[in-house]
Amino acid sequence: MNTFALDQRLEADTFPIADLPLCRALLMNDARYPWVILVPRLDNVSEVFELSDADQAQLWREATQLGSVMKTLFDGDKLNIATLGNVVQQLHIHVVVRKHADATWPAPVWGNGSAEPYALDQLASLRDQLIAHIDRLAVD
Numbered sequence: 389m390n391t392f393a394l395d396q397r398l399e400a401d402t403f404p405i406a407d408l409p410l411c412r413a414l415l416m417n418d419a420r421y422p423w424v425i426l427v428p429r430l431d432n433v434s435e436v437f438e439l440s441d442a443d444q445a446q447l448w449r450e451a452t453q454l455g456s457v458m459k460t461l462f463d464g465d466k467l468n469i470a471t472l473g474n475v476v477q478q479l480h481i482h483v484v485v486r487k488h489a490d491a492t493w494p495a496p497v498w499g500n501g502s503a504e505p506y507a508l509d510q511l512a513s514l515r516d517q518l519i520a521h522i523d524r525l526a527v528d
């Protein structure tokens with residue numbers, strides 16, 4: 389039996405959006421970018437190669453389908469999908485919509501500037517938009 393526990397730092401820095409077939413989708417609390425983090429709901433996994441072949445395929449499917457929806461929804465110029473894990477060891481994938489005019493373009497979002505937390509109304513609106521589109525994903 390799997391007893392999934394979210395890393396404390398991810399829990400502190402994000403808001404839950406939805407559970408996909410494999411991953412929990414979390415909204416990063418940084419209003420500078422549309423930024424979702426996908427975390428496979430499996431314990432003791434820090435690297436993609438530790439997943440089964442089927443779970444690796446599902447992880448990529450969820451990341452790319454979510455990314456496609458987000459890029460369209462937020463009219464992005466570029467989509468960044470990355471897994472780093474240097475600070476948070478738990479396996480997670482960042483899905484970030486980038487615009488040429490965003491706060492750090494063309495540099496990476498990590499380590500550049502300070503996060504700007506969402507206002508409550510902005511957070512609610514963004515979460516509602518994401519939930520509506522995630523619910524329509526054919527992530528199977």
